[in-house]
Amino acid sequence: MHVALWRVMCDMKMIPFKPNIQSIRPYEPGKPIKELQREYGIRNVTKLASNENPLGRPSTDVLRAMRKAIREVHLYPDGSCYYLLERLAGEIDIPKDQIIFGNGSNEIIELVARGFLSEGDEVISSEMSFLVYPILTQVCGGRFKAVPMTKDYRYDLDGILAQITERTKLVFIVNPNNPTGTYLTAREMDAFLAKVPPRVIVCFDEAYVDFVEAADFPRSLSYIREGRPNVIVLRTFSKAYGLAGLRVGYAVTSREMTEYLHKVRQPFNVNLVAQAAAVAAIEDKFYLWKTKRLVKTGRKYFYKKFKQLGLEYLPSQANFVLVNVKRSGSEIFQELLRSGMIVRAMGAYKLPDWIRVTVGRRSENAQFIRLLKACLTEKT
Numbered sequence: 001m002h003v004a005l006w007r008v009m010c011d012m013k014m015i016p017f018k019p020n021i022q023s024i025r026p027y028e029p030g031k032p033i034k035e036l037q038r039e040y041g042i043r044n045v046t047k048l049a050s051n052e053n054p055l056g057r058p059s060t061d062v063l064r065a066m067r068k069a070i071r072e073v074h075l076y077p078d079g080s081c082y083y084l085l086e087r088l089a090g091e092i093d094i095p096k097d098q099i100i101f102g103n104g105s106n107e108i109i110e111l112v113a114r115g116f117l118s119e120g121d122e123v124i125s126s127e128m129s130f131l132v133y134p135i136l137t138q139v140c141g142g143r144f145k146a147v148p149m150t151k152d153y154r155y156d157l158d159g160i161l162a163q164i165t166e167r168t169k170l171v172f173i174v175n176p177n178n179p180t181g182t183y184l185t186a187r188e189m190d191a192f193l194a195k196v197p198p199r200v201i202v203c204f205d206e207a208y209v210d211f212v213e214a215a216d217f218p219r220s221l222s223y224i225r226e227g228r229p230n231v232i233v234l235r236t237f238s239k240a241y242g243l244a245g246l247r248v249g250y251a252v253t254s255r256e257m258t259e260y261l262h263k264v265r266q267p268f269n270v271n272l273v274a275q276a277a278a279v280a281a282i283e284d285k286f287y288l289w290k291t292k293r294l295v296k297t298g299r300k301y302f303y304k305k306f307k308q309l310g311l312e313y314l315p316s317q318a319n320f321v322l323v324n325v326k327r328s329g330s331e332i333f334q335e336l337l338r339s340g341m342i343v344r345a346m347g348a349y350k351l352p353d354w355i356r357v358t359v360g361r362r363s364e365n366a367q368f369i370r371l372l373k374a375c376l377t378e379k380t
């Protein structure tokens with residue numbers, strides 16, 4: 001063996017890689033459009049894979065605010081997100097010292113994990129929820145407990161309660177859930193919170209809350225207004241507000257919790273352009289309205305078409321629909337990819353026959369149905 005290579009191998013053994021981190025299976029994001037264009041040489045690519053905004057462009061007011069902000073990027077951003085905080089606090093009627101922003105809500109999940117988990121601590125969520133939770137738990141040396149869903153693909157709250165032990169620090173509940181689109185009602189959530197020991201922190205991840213139509217959906221911010229110290233509500237500008245590429249999310253929680261999480265974050269965690277864009281996004285009510293309307297009609301369109309195709313689907317409160325394609329979901333995913341359509345296979349969630357499709361523009365939804373139909377009829 002070459003001496004230099006032998007040396008490198010010896011050195012690698014001496015690097016103190018942590019086993020809990022080395023054994024992590026990295027999060028697989030939806031395939032980027034540019035990657036598919038490169039790999040398959042396809043020009044026209046449609047991405048209905050990452051639950052991004054269906055309008056296919058940001059708000060023009062947001063673009064204007066970004067153009068203005070960009071002239072100042074030689075400066076550090078405002079570490080306190082002053083204007084954004086002011087605007088959002090007014091919008092959701094929550095005191096400013098009970099809101100904290102992150103580089104996407106993903107960063108807040110990380111702040112919570114780093115802030116509360118020590119070696120051997122437990123985190124509980126469902127087996128079909130955001131894959132970032134188990135990853136961050138493992139990064140912090142914790143133990144992730146994935147509770148099976150109920151038969152109707154909803155969180156099993158009693159199952160979660162039964163798993164709580166002395167070592168449990170965090171419970172994550174996505175509502176409405178990704179990837180199922182199902183939701184928990186206000187009554188279910190109230191009953192659950194009444195039974196959770198107050199030392200266990202409950203994070204309600206509401207990345208998709210803006211798309212909810214159900215009248216019995218919980219008003220989670222009222223848990224914060226009531227002064228429950230162990231509740232954190234996570235929200236994002238990535239979906240309905242169309243800022244996924246800029247990375248802005250936030251948490252609403254108690255004063256004490258907000259102060260604590262600020263100690264964990266980087267001083268300039270939300271960039272200057274993103275802050276200006278998020279303020280403009282809050283102001284542009286018409287963009288939000290159009291987004292919601294498109295999602296509502298898109299979901300209905302998918303339901304109708306899936307019914308016609310004889311496919312089982314889960315009615316969704318989010319901007320995506322989970323459908324059982326009665327074949328290998330990853331095969332269908334690959335076939336759709338070759339036609340320039342990116343969706344998500346659900347193997348990672350132990351749903352091998354299902355795919356998740358994000359609601360897009362009308363023409364994109366119709367294109368997806370056409371291609372899916374072609375995939376399904378080819379094999380029969």
Ligand SMILES: Cc1ncc(COP(=O)(O)O)c(C=O)c1O
Pocket residue numbers: 050051103104105106107130174178205207235236237238244247248249
């Ligand atoms: C349930 C859930 N939580 C959080 C996020 C992350 O959102 P953000 O873009 O704000 O980091 C996503 C994104 O897909 C999500 O599905």
